[in-house]
Amino acid sequence: MSYSIAVRALCEFTAKVGDLDLRFTPSPTALEGIVGHRTVASRRSDNYQSEVVLQGTFQTLTVKGRADGYDPAQNCLEEVKTYRGDLSKQPDNHRQLHWAQAKIYGWLMCCKLELAQINLALVYFDIVSEKETCLLESFSAEALQAFFEHHCGLFLYWAEREMAHREARNHGAQQLAFPHAGFRPGQRHLAESVFKAVSTGRCLMAQAPTGIGKTLGTLFPMLKALAPQQLDKVFFLTAKTPGRKLALDAAQVILQRDNAPPLRILEMIARDKACEHPDKACHGESCPLARGFYDRLPAARLAASELSLLNQSALRDVALAHDVCPYYLSQEMARWADVVVADYNYYFDFSALLFGLAQANNWRVAVLVDEAHNLVERGRQMYSATLDQGTLNVVRKTAPDALKKPLQRVNREWNALHDPQPGAYQAYDKAPEKLLQAVSSCSASIGDYLNDHPQGLDSALQNFYFDMLQFSRVAELFDEQFLFDISKRDLERKRNLSQLCLRNVVPAGFIRPRLTAARSTVLFSATLSPRNYYADLLGTPPQTVCIDVESPFHADQLQVHIVSQISTRFVHRQASLEPIVELIARQFTRKPGNYLAFFSSFDYLQQVAQLLTEKYPHITLWQQSRGMGEGPRQAFLDQFTASSQGVGFAVLGGAFGEGIDLPGARLIGAFIATLGLAQLNPVNEQMKHRMAAIFGAGYDYTYLYPGIQKVVQAAGRVIRTQQDQGVVMLIDDRFGESKVRQLLPAWWSVDQTPSVLDTPCGSGLARESGVSFTDIPTDMASSRASPLPFLVPGGTQTQ
16 A cells, blocks of 8 residues: 655654743744745746655655755755744744755655755745745765655655554444444434535535434434545544534443444543643643653653543543653544544634644545534634723833834723713624724734844733734634624723723634535434524535434423413512522422523623522522533533432523533423523624624524523433433513524424412512513514525525
């Protein structure tokens, strides 16, 4: 079997040595690099050859590439590198890598021209001064051949192992049987649809009920497609930690089967969660796991490649056994894993690692997007940018003298925005050009400073610098899919402090290219209705197939009651506390067990919890708190046992509203005391106006659809298996509106009756207020507000 690799990739794999060094040094942009290479070539003689195509072989390995330039008169091959800053501070291992590339090209040129000797030059081009620094050495063809064969041998050993692994993987995946005795109802439909989607290269949007086994029902068919579709990788992307755990659990089920394929399944986590030395900087002079990282990486990589499940714990064990950084070992293993389980941002962010690797290596990938309803809001966050003036004021005080003037200019242009704005919040068509120029100029000044001072900056200033870079990048992309807004603070103190935001409203334009770049992308969730809403905001391709997977559950498994006597509107919040407490206590007394109670805010949650504790101290309760870490979150879930009885209080849309599995007696009911609507504030109102202008459905797209999606997700925690029985109380009169009820799952049998309360506690609140749900302006276009449309944009029929 033959193999092929690019010169740069070969050297990246075999010639990197020394320390891992993440000290930030601004480098030329891709465009600046191209211009720099052209400038160097333009200064050479007429006989100078640019972009020389070269190729050579060693045993079964073919090495290809393009040398930057060759001067026949001087018999000199040049490797051109653009840079900015002080070249004398370039790390030694960078220089060594550049020489390795030059030597490989040198041998390939010797082969092409049958040379016995050649001159090699590293040409460093300063993009600011346009000055060239040339490092010239002469090499014999014999020496270069030895160098070439040594590095090819190192890679070929690895390549042969990888190809053997891939063949065994593909063969095993083709023989893979479903790991359970049979499919759950609806699970086979989902799995077959996923297999068809990847086989035809389509995007699939699958709405499948909670509890159906979506994780295994999507991962299994993708593994079966590895060989026939020649897939290099499967990316399983999640929004939250619980989703990542479910994916790893499903993978473990597959790996534990007899004759399981030899898969490598990698979990990627955030750097701050993987870091062993959070008090140290990421370079060899500070962190022992960065010192000599590339010298020890080959052995660590080899050890990691022999494991099937590279979850956080296993990868950490390998990394520490070889004294390398666990986080950067995981980044290396992303190149060699078969299935990567990671957060959305690893594929959808502007600088996403997995997407970048897939593009650079021409990987054929399939992407699974778990709980895809979350991608709308996460996409908005990834493609937005914020600058805070309070942070600017702090960093101005501690900034080096050379940076005070550019920071002051940013502050001056910022302050100029305040006087014309009378209120605390205002949205504008675009950001002022003078402000953008000041931000860009300041970013350039900080970049130049970092080049001259590689020891770095104060962390606050460096973080603000990154914020400015993101702000400038988003400003370049700004169009009608964005808002620019200014939020003032400390008005009572007469202080001009504000926050600037380039706010993405519709992330479709950035998500769509990532969806189409994959062989197939499957977006799945229990809540992907209305489909036009998700198709519009996620930018699904025109030929996307949409399916509704039948529910395995029956209406008699779940009692759904609308408690219309209670209003949870903010103006009725205080009056609703006692009726809700009575409702919870009455249901708990009637059928003791484990319940979840969801509220619209922590304040609301705490008020109800306090009153329940005072009136019914015998009822055990536990509460979600602000900023809960993974440990406390797990402790919260551990309270739900098969033998326990109590009520867990949580915020709707938070960590416990989706992605958790509490089957059987671990959870028998839920109280949902909110419609889930986003807070009524100036930002959301601006979002609503923009949604109305683009889609004709401002209220629905901003408030109603996202709110009901949270409700359905939370209710979905109750019924997890076909044996489960439970109850859901939807507490608010607005749940009775026909428009809202149409958005609830079709298999629910919803009872709108006052019988759930012995007395009409809180009754009349909605009537007394003089405001009903239908009184709220909706500015909807009825054709786009259909809850279950049969067509998605582009005319693709729903299947």
